[in-house]
Amino acid sequence: MNETVANGKFGQSVKRVEDARLITGRGRFVDDLVFPGQTYAAFVRSPYAHATIAGIDLASAQDMPGVIRILTGRELADAGLPPLPSGWNLSSIDGTPARVGLHHALAVDAIRFVGEPVALVIAETRDQARDAADTVLVEYQELPTVVDLAAAIADDAPQLHDGIAQNRAFEWEIGSSAAVEAAFAGATRRVTLSLRNNRLIPNAIEPRAINVQWSAFDEAMTIYLTHQNPIGMRGFFAIMLGLPSENNLRVVSPDVGGGFGSKAPAYAEEFAVAFAAKMLDRPVKWTAERSESFLTDAHGRDHLTTAELAMDDNGRFLGLRVHTLANLGAYISTSNALVVSYMYATMLSGQYAIPAIHARVEGVYTNTCPVDAYRGAGRPEAAYLIERLANLAAREIGVDQAEIRRRNFIREFPYQTPLIYCYDSGDYEGCLDAALGLADYAGFEARKAESQARGKLRGIGLSAYVEACGIGPSKLLASLGGGGAMWESCEIRVQPGGSIEVLTGAHNHGQGHQTVYAQIVSERFGVPMDSINVVQGDTDRIQAGTGTYGSRASVGLSAAVHSCDKIVAKGRAIVAHMLEVNLADVVFADGIYSSAASNRTVAFVEMAQAAHGAASFPTDQIEPGLVATSFFDPPNFTYPAGVHVCEVEIDPETGVVEVVAFNAADDFGNVANPLIVEGQVHGGVTQGIAQALWENAIYDPDNAQLMTASYMDYGMPRADSLPEFGLCFWPSPTPVNPLGMKGCGEAGAIGAPPAVINAVCDALGVDHVDMPASPEKIWQLCRAREVS
Amino acid sequence: MYDLGYSRPATLAKALELLQQDDLAQLVSGGQTLMPVLRARLAAPSQLVDIARLDDLRQICTIGAGIEIGAGMTHAEVAASPVVRAHLPALAALAGGIGDAQIRHRGTIGGSIANNDPAACYPSAVLALGARVQTNLRMLDAEAFFAGMFATALEPGEIVTAVHFPACAVACYLKFRNPASRFALVGVFAARLASDEHRIAIIGGGNGVFRWHEAERHLDRGAGVDGLDTVPLDLANFTGDIHGSADYRRHVAKVITRRALTQMA
Amino acid sequence: MSRIELRVNGRNVEVEADGRTLLTHALRDHLRLTGTHIGCDTSQCGSCTVHVDGKAVKSCTILAVQAAGCDILTIEGLASGRELHPMQAAFNDFHGLQCGFCTPGMIMMAIDIVNRHGRPDEATVRAELEGNLCRCTGYHNIIKAVCAGAERMGEMA
Structure with missing residues (x-):
């Protein structure tokens, strides 16, 4: 364990500076805030998944104690609240834009998923709001529901949105179908696979929360919001609320209790609450109860996919054909059109040189909660598919699962895949060997025999994933349907006394930004960590930013590096005057400016003082002050990769799968803080194992009720369900950014699910098991195995 | 939750009086089952009558060869009790595995059996060991006490005050946890009584605790544990849900019964 | 409304609250001790864990009135000054x-x-x-x- 160092250094396990407030109960989360005149909101939610609203009777609720106002969807729409904005414009194969079903913040005429908000009660206390919400009478006319993807696109399926036949929002493709046809024609071996990527519920432990203040006099709003992208949300809210400009709105995200993608969308409830605050001219607070989180936080995954992989006799991959039905839920959530298309299918090449790939994705509406980015967002679905196919290929060819990967690895970089991406760097086989060493792959057979002696089945599974992080080149993303703006900014202000403020538009929700930004600035300036204050999540303080998601800390940190460089360079110019030497002779190292031409040295802090004093240099040549701002727009994505090795033991009598070992070698490029990065992997791997074994959002096929709507029924990973993890880094630094960092936040959630399922299939000797590998499902397979 | 009143009477008699005066009053002891129900607004009692701290309900002692556990004893207290650990270690182990540590600090044996949740652990021990439930009015045999899921023989105004467990030769409780809630998907309390008779009580089936008489007879005949797989266990005792079908629950009940008996041997 | 006497982090305090007020809400809303968090509504997540008379309990699963007269320790009561527990x-x-x-x-x-x-x-x-x-x-x-x-x-x- 490294001790906290006075001066940070990139690559060191510096202890986190943000911990102090969080371990003493002095963190500040949105629900902790109470404002003078505070009111509380509670939503009336539909108990039905598909219905029309025949009437709403507010009479008795309005008379309840403490009730200030009750708003319906019709009222909000009439008052000017528009439907929710779309964050991505996706076009179908035929060039037509995606068919978007209008999503009102509060349902206006129709309900399309269970829990959809119908009315909003504002009262003096939280309990009074809840009490009144319970007494609002809504008359529903129930409609038939559809949950299943295949059923939703049938001709006679219940239709969710007017004019959107068979619930098909879009049919999108990538790659060359002609090239794939040719590859299959020339192939001697093939494997096919149909799978479901199970729907997940994100479950950040801090529920969604918002507290909105409105000042009618100057038309100014302040929104406290638990969110991954507060700066980006300002624009959304300003438009939705009809404010004169973004200047009329301040968005603040204080401490954010986990996100995993679920705190990145623009949500219906938050718009309704903000709009209500404006109508009432009083602060309105809403904090979701966990039951509401289960019903309405954007869910993740939910794909139904069929795929075929063509090979030669040696198991060399020749072509890949993929068709996916992606469950959008009842509406297209902010980023989901991107998630199910470019975030997903572009990754289908995996770590392999596959000459021809074609993927077709159909986005389908169902009577379920809208789906959006969840840790990995499209990339886990791709990795799961290709890594399952790789193991099927190994079985088909009759070679070991490591060997099939070796035969197909990409070995030269940069590597242009058939699917847009150009992988920047990597050492896939080196990473594989490192992971196999860590996992003692060679000793597996002995461990398997030992398990067998105890009546247990043991299996081992590999996955070799690659992902695209560090989103992203703005121009490229704009060309694919986004709004661009995928840079990140960083402003560094050095005060006369030498204290430093680092302002970034990225936003921490557990990643340790305060520490890592400070580490980098501390090292670059040669100043103590505690002289640096990292500021995030407040649009009054931060000019511009695009938030934290998609493992893109490297983008903001690169902007910080550029701002550091600008400050150091300005310091050199100032010091040249102070020492009366040539600029070219001034060097800066370890916090000290010096010159071979002078005996004097100038510490960084002295330079800062001089910059503000403005007395030791000509101000017509050098501006006073010491502030630098940089925007970094990455020239390419980064491509973190790794090999995860999972070992499971199965109790054939009960079907219980236990993960007995999990080892991973990951290439995150250069690692800023190993302590923090390992923590990110632990968390990601845990979510990945949980997807493979326990987590599963289940809607009742008969009425579209969410059957896993609490921790009583949704299987969360717990401390006693996991082994200790073995990790190592196998870095191939990226040339894409000045730090050589690739990103690490989602890796575990991407690498783990196929490793676990490959291990389960290995133990059972079967081709495939759909996630989650629940005890009863596995028991049935064990029974079938005994019979055969 | 809906608003409600609260009282903490100093005596059992006073608690009974409060219950008599108010049909909508509800007893609360540890409240670890009740409080989530109230939070979900699934019940609306007028007031809670808190009996958790009544001294009369808070003792563990030996009675002859058996033990008596006051209804107000928490799961943690039962698990840690030297008396229980010495006389009925399987019961102490059961109590030490209920819910989680925080819940064990509040939840009580009286509350658990009076609620008779089909997934609760305690009813299996009470039934298997032939315990007797003491109330303010009478003493009930376990067989007479439990009456299907969430149902007992308790009359309005009747309060469980203690549970008497007779001595037993050896026992073992095994629980197969629901991977989500961690409640028992199936739990089996297996015991060989002082009389040498066997008792197998099963919870988690969905319809409330029940005995597997066929297995008891099988074992009492001296037949081996291995033969249990072929002993009939009525599927009607089990209901299925998203966590396991009735068939699977029955299968698991058989497996963990065998394992419990093997541990006892 | 009832008046509830608690001893929290070594201090005697009084809370004026509805009978239904959970201990966690009494701590957060009435005493402004917001370090105790609420992460679920089914007594599963443990974010609200505090000590009542020296034992860890879920403060969302006990009414404030039930804890009347008890000694309650929250996260805010652990460190002494700047010295961490x-x-x-x-x-x-x-x-x-x-x-x-x-x-x-x-x-x-x-x-x-x-x-x-x-x-x-x-x-x-x-x-x-x-x-x-x-x-x-x-x-x-x-x-x-x-x-x-x-x-x-x-x-x-």
């Missing part, structure tokens, strides 16, 4: 938290585990944390922190 320090040293939302409950539970088990092994810590959910850390470093915190508490005792 050894368990708090261990969570920092071993990176036992990421977003920090479940952390107060984790630390309160961890201290309870040490109070009952002394120096627990890894398996014991994992089993005893069954009632505390963390979505960020995969528990890996929490386990390490609790074991290390237990050592340090033992040394201080």
Whole structure:
């Protein structure tokens, strides 16, 4: 364990500076805030998944104690609240834009998923709001529901949105179908696979929360919001609320209790609450109860996919054909059109040189909660598919699962895949060997025999994933349907006394930004960590930013590096005057400016003082002050990769799968803080194992009720369900950014699910098991195995 | 939750009086089952009558060869009790595995059996060991006490005050946890009584605790544990849900019964 | 409304609240001790864990009136001044938290585990944390922190 160092250094396990407030109960989360005149909101939610609203009777609720106002969807729409904005414009194969079903913040005429908000009660206390919400009478006319993807696109399926036949929002493709046809024609071996990527519920432990203040006099709003992208949300809210400009709105995200993608969308409830605050001219607070989180936080995954992989006799991959039905839920959530298309299918090449790939994705509406980015967002679905196919290929060819990967690895970089991406760097086989060493792959057979002696089945599974992080080149993303703006900014202000403020538009929700930004600035300036204050999540303080998601800390940190460089360079110019030497002779190292031409040295802090004093240099040549701002727009994505090795033991009598070992070698490029990065992997791997074994959002096929709507029924990973993890880094630094960092936040959630399922299939000797590998499902397979 | 009143009477008699005066009053002891129900607004009692701290309900002692556990004893207290650990270690182990540590600090044996949740652990021990439930009015045999899921023989105004467990030769409780809630998907309390008779009580089936008489007879005949797989266990005792079908629950009940008996041997 | 007398972090306090007020709401809303968090409504997540009369309980599963007269310890009551409780320090040293939302409950539970088990092994810590959910850390470093915190508490005792 490294001790906290006075001066940070990139690559060191510096202890986190943000911990102090969080371990003493002095963190500040949105629900902790109470404002003078505070009111509380509670939503009336539909108990039905598909219905029309025949009437709403507010009479008795309005008379309840403490009730200030009750708003319906019709009222909000009439008052000017528009439907929710779309964050991505996706076009179908035929060039037509995606068919978007209008999503009102509060349902206006129709309900399309269970829990959809119908009315909003504002009262003096939280309990009074809840009490009144319970007494609002809504008359529903129930409609038939559809949950299943295949059923939703049938001709006679219940239709969710007017004019959107068979619930098909879009049919999108990538790659060359002609090239794939040719590859299959020339192939001697093939494997096919149909799978479901199970729907997940994100479950950040801090529920969604918002507290909105409105000042009618100057038309100014302040929104406290638990969110991954507060700066980006300002624009959304300003438009939705009809404010004169973004200047009329301040968005603040204080401490954010986990996100995993679920705190990145623009949500219906938050718009309704903000709009209500404006109508009432009083602060309105809403904090979701966990039951509401289960019903309405954007869910993740939910794909139904069929795929075929063509090979030669040696198991060399020749072509890949993929068709996916992606469950959008009842509406297209902010980023989901991107998630199910470019975030997903572009990754289908995996770590392999596959000459021809074609993927077709159909986005389908169902009577379920809208789906959006969840840790990995499209990339886990791709990795799961290709890594399952790789193991099927190994079985088909009759070679070991490591060997099939070796035969197909990409070995030269940069590597242009058939699917847009150009992988920047990597050492896939080196990473594989490192992971196999860590996992003692060679000793597996002995461990398997030992398990067998105890009546247990043991299996081992590999996955070799690659992902695209560090989103992203703005121009490229704009060309694919986004709004661009995928840079990140960083402003560094050095005060006369030498204290430093680092302002970034990225936003921490557990990643340790305060520490890592400070580490980098501390090292670059040669100043103590505690002289640096990292500021995030407040649009009054931060000019511009695009938030934290998609493992893109490297983008903001690169902007910080550029701002550091600008400050150091300005310091050199100032010091040249102070020492009366040539600029070219001034060097800066370890916090000290010096010159071979002078005996004097100038510490960084002295330079800062001089910059503000403005007395030791000509101000017509050098501006006073010491502030630098940089925007970094990455020239390419980064491509973190790794090999995860999972070992499971199965109790054939009960079907219980236990993960007995999990080892991973990951290439995150250069690692800023190993302590923090390992923590990110632990968390990601845990979510990945949980997807493979326990987590599963289940809607009742008969009425579209969410059957896993609490921790009583949704299987969360717990401390006693996991082994200790073995990790190592196998870095191939990226040339894409000045730090050589690739990103690490989602890796575990991407690498783990196929490793676990490959291990389960290995133990059972079967081709495939759909996630989650629940005890009863596995028991049935064990029974079938005994019979055969 | 809906608003409600609260009282903490100093005596059992006073608690009974409060219950008599108010049909909508509800007893609360540890409240670890009740409080989530109230939070979900699934019940609306007028007031809670808190009996958790009544001294009369808070003792563990030996009675002859058996033990008596006051209804107000928490799961943690039962698990840690030297008396229980010495006389009925399987019961102490059961109590030490209920819910989680925080819940064990509040939840009580009286509350658990009076609620008779089909997934609760305690009813299996009470039934298997032939315990007797003491109330303010009478003493009930376990067989007479439990009456299907969430149902007992308790009359309005009747309060469980203690549970008497007779001595037993050896026992073992095994629980197969629901991977989500961690409640028992199936739990089996297996015991060989002082009389040498066997008792197998099963919870988690969905319809409330029940005995597997066929297995008891099988074992009492001296037949081996291995033969249990072929002993009939009525599927009607089990209901299925998203966590396991009735068939699977029955299968698991058989497996963990065998394992419990093997541990006892 | 009833008047409830509590002893919180060594101070006698009074709360004026509805009968239905949960201890967690009394702490957060009435006493402004917002370190105790609420992460679920089914008594599963453990974010609200505090000590009542020296034992870890879920403050969302007990009414404030039920705790009347009890000694309550919350996350805010652990450090003395700027000096951290050894368990708090261990969570920092071993990176036992990421977003920090479940952390107060984790630390309160961890201290309870040490109070009952002394120096627990890894398996014991994992089993005893069954009632505390963390979505960020995969528990890996929490386990390490609790074991290390237990050592340090033992040394201080």
